[in-house]
Amino acid sequence: MSTPLLQVENLAVTFRQESVETTPVRSVSFAIHAGERVAVVGESGCGKSLTAMSLTRLSPTDRARLSGRVLFDGTDTLTLNNDGLAHVRGHGIAYVFQDPSASLNPVMRVRDQIAECLPGLRRADRLAATVRLLTQTGLPDPARAANAYPCELSGGQQQRVMLAMALAARPKLLVADEPTTALDVTTQRHVLDLIDSLAGACQMAVLLITHNLGIVAGRMSRMYVMYAGQIVESGAVAGVLTQPRHPYTRGLLAAVPLLDAPRNTPLQDIPGTVPSPDAWPSGCAFAPRCPAVQPRCRALPPPETESDGRHCRCWLEGAACC
């Protein structure tokens, strides 16, 4: 297989606060090829967003220490100087975040915010390019939207503006962090369709961070399941969702209400909550919530095993029922 566009090796993020060290992301490795659609799933507090932000060192650098390697197009972004990093951000890796109203500047017109991503153009060309970008994102009246302030646009329209900004510098990888969680289902569908078609048209890879397994099932090709700062299972989407090997993946799946399931059947849930990074268990991090836990799970962290292109970090791989 060709060299991946992004290769993350043993990425760890450590915070130090008042001489207490916590590591909310510990030894995460994954790869994304050019044009590929990859998802990272997991509950809140599993380290998904911090992993995504750390790819371009957007995590708070004064407090966070990053280790490992993040090879993007052959260069390690963790060792890049500020100029190199500035080029990777936007040109290489662009982001769309969950809450567009919080990501946009409320006192700047949309056209000025997008123009900031288009340096080196003359004023008139910048405006034309801005309207072209907004047109590309399917906004009904791009010229009007360009002149609007963010508060004059709906959530779905704001997210389209965020996409226009992300696409301005033609990135090779779009990181979409829960891009539709705050949106209605039909708007969610439009925004995701848009990301799909733009990614196809621009040969852009997509890293989607979500807790919605339905989106993953319909749109992504590979997925990573993250729990307590580690990737616990990965593989092709259809394989992971139809034959989950890790009890955590099974738990996530069982909790989702399905449209065609018999009515009034109780949903299965995962008891307990994600432990906080300062209280991660010494053995398998999922052991305290796992229905199939055994003594060795609590004693030693499980090794990562690989078969048929699938990775799993569990002592009981495939053995646990339900």
Next chain:
Amino acid sequence: MLLNVQDLRVTYRTPGQKPVEAVRGVSFGVDTGGSFGIVGESGCGKSSLARTIIGLQPATAGVLRFEGQDLGQMDAAAFTRYRRAVQMVFQDAVGSLNPRMTVRQTVEEVLRVHRMCPPGRIPGRARELLDRVGLTETVLDAYPRELSGGQCQRVSFARCLALEPRLIIADEPVSALDVSVQARILNLVRTLQKELNLTVILISHDLAVVRNICDHVAVMRAGVFVESGKASDVLDAPQHPYTRELLAAIPDIARSLNLNPAQLPFFNPTCTGE
């Protein structure tokens, strides 16, 4: 019929601006012990409808009957009883609790103010209620900021149950929660409904959530019900194009993978995981 709504209208008037008709003639009924789902997108009027039912927002026109009594004709005492009998759970679980009160105080206050039991029995009753929603002793003295979103939503339910309501309106109670926590809260709603013969109106934009809980469903758009009926009829054989559009927009795992839910290894109704 516990609640009967006839041609309800809600119009917001702002001086100098065109009136906004949020609810434009809605009629429906809910039987005791039943569960009614209202589905629709932001701005369709579903929250205005809910606020009008619990009496937070006056209706512009229409009739609302609770146990046969017309809400508009109720005297003050009857209205107070009504406000007790109909309770609401909101989407923002953390925001709907008083940040300066512990879990225990939150529930005890309601019992005291409404004189739901003799003063000496209040602490015991509060514990009973918190136990019923699955909260343990350890969180009794916690403040909302120390709890997870799911735990706060359980406190909201306990606070509602303190007034021994007949009807609970839950407005997007799970849309801010992780999927595993969402499952737990939905299971709690189902259990409460069964054990206390509660009537539930569930407002959600997620049809799969509504389908899991409700026996009747209405699809709301621009202030009117475009389609309503038994959940199985509306969701399995939708007649209105908008219902079909909503259904098609839901990213459903089984449908996306072209599988019957029974073919998915994790979906096994005989195995409850308990």
